[in-house]
Amino acid sequence: MTDCWLNYSICWKVYIMRDKHNPGLSREDISVIYAERETPNPGSHFGPIIRNVYILECCVSGYGSVTINGTEFPITPGSCYVLLPGDSVIHKTDSENPREGYWCALDGISIEKHVENAGISSQNPFIAPELFDPICHLLEQLTQLWVCRDAGAQLRQTACAYGILGVMLQNKPATEKSTLIDIAVGLMQIHYPEPITVAGLAEQVGLERTYFSDLFKQKMGHSPYQYLTKLRIQKACQLMQEHSISDTAYLVGMEPHNFGRVFKKEIGCSPREYMQKLRKRQNKHVIRPVEI
DSSP states (O other): OOOOOHHHHHHHHHHHHHHHHOTTOOOOSSEEEEEEEEOOOTTOEEEEEEOSSEEEEEEEESBEEEEETTEEEEEOTTOEEEEOTTOEEEEEEOSSSBOEEEEEEEEOTTHHHHHHHTTOOSSOOBOOGGGHHHHHHHHHHHHHHHTOOSTTHHHHHHHHHHHHHHHHTTTSOOOHHHHHHHHHHHHHHHHTTSOOOHHHHHHHHTOOHHHHHHHHHHHHSSOHHHHHHHHHHHHHHHHTTTSOHHHHHHHTTOOHHHHHHHHHHHHSSOHHHHHHHHHHHHHTTOSSOOOO
16 A cells, blocks of 8 residues: 555544444444545555445546456546445545545445445446536535534434435336335334334325335335334434433333333343443543444
């Protein structure tokens, strides 16, 4: 490795730390790990490196290349591409006209299916050229939001990430059944603090209950009830940074007397133990909350 880009090193070290110290953490649906404007030095060379996150990059100007599992792809102005977890990657930039642009690191349990649906693979990492402008605009916004530390910053960052994935998919036709399941997922994400039943969700999207449950599990990998439970516990992990355990249970639509048992089953430790780990991490100045 002749030259090391600090931004990639930071992102890689953060993830190595998370995997080593928190092997049982449950992943969020989509989370932003890092974002910044990229200005590598002329002639920079970095890699090979294997990451466990999704990297999205837009080249605004200049030239370079990215080598994925031994295959080199040229990077030119207007290139927008995704690097997948597990791939061996080498980054190079031109010595006379170095590339510049924006990049972000994303993680989450639902990103894989969105990337696959967009037609992205290790052999075809590039997003359609006509989508460059809206994606680059969202990446620029995400870069600006990354330095914000107010209470709503993470929500706005996540909204940008969803926007980017949505643009990637806008040229892909959606089947009616797939769309109905997406609607059900959206209803869960909005109304998780409220009483929700599988029968009620099925009725709202116009499907028979059993058929709805089968379609949901086929697409999401979990039954509707399992997905709702995981979603509520994920939200609880965030809320417990500022609320008591009993208040958190009510805020995510669960009864306190069942909350501890369900939390431990999903996360692997009790809510009290989780809060103790959170405090320890805060004392060590960890900026972003991690999952248990």
